[in-house]
Amino acid sequence: MGTENNQFAVRQSMNDASAAFWDRVARSYPNMSMRNPADYEKALDRIRAFLGSKDRVLELGCGTGTKTVKLVGAFGRYTTSDYSP
Structure with a gap:
């Protein structure tokens, strides 16, 4: 049971880090030029x-x-x- 809880915590931490990254990018995303x-x-x-x-x-x-x-x-x-x- 401890391993499952630890894996969940790791996944949640990764989700939080990913969300934080995209939240930062989102501020400037509409102004970015399209590459192709x-x-x-x-x-x-x-x-x-x-x-x-x-x-x-x-x-x-x-x-x-x-x-x-x-x-x-x-x-x-x-x-x-x-x-x-």
Whole structure:
């Protein structure tokens, strides 16, 4: 039982560290320039190819929701969530 508790504590610590990192990055993320806009658009096109007008999508770790905005109309319903505020 002690090992399981210790493993949970380690995982929780890693989650906390990861959340702290992304919280720091989130402040400047919307102002960052995209490194390769053409490849980003190609990736969005690949995503659109899998979506139908009645599909429901769940995106976890959506960040600022940039992809959501660009994919509007390619699906029926889109639910997003992010750990960071």
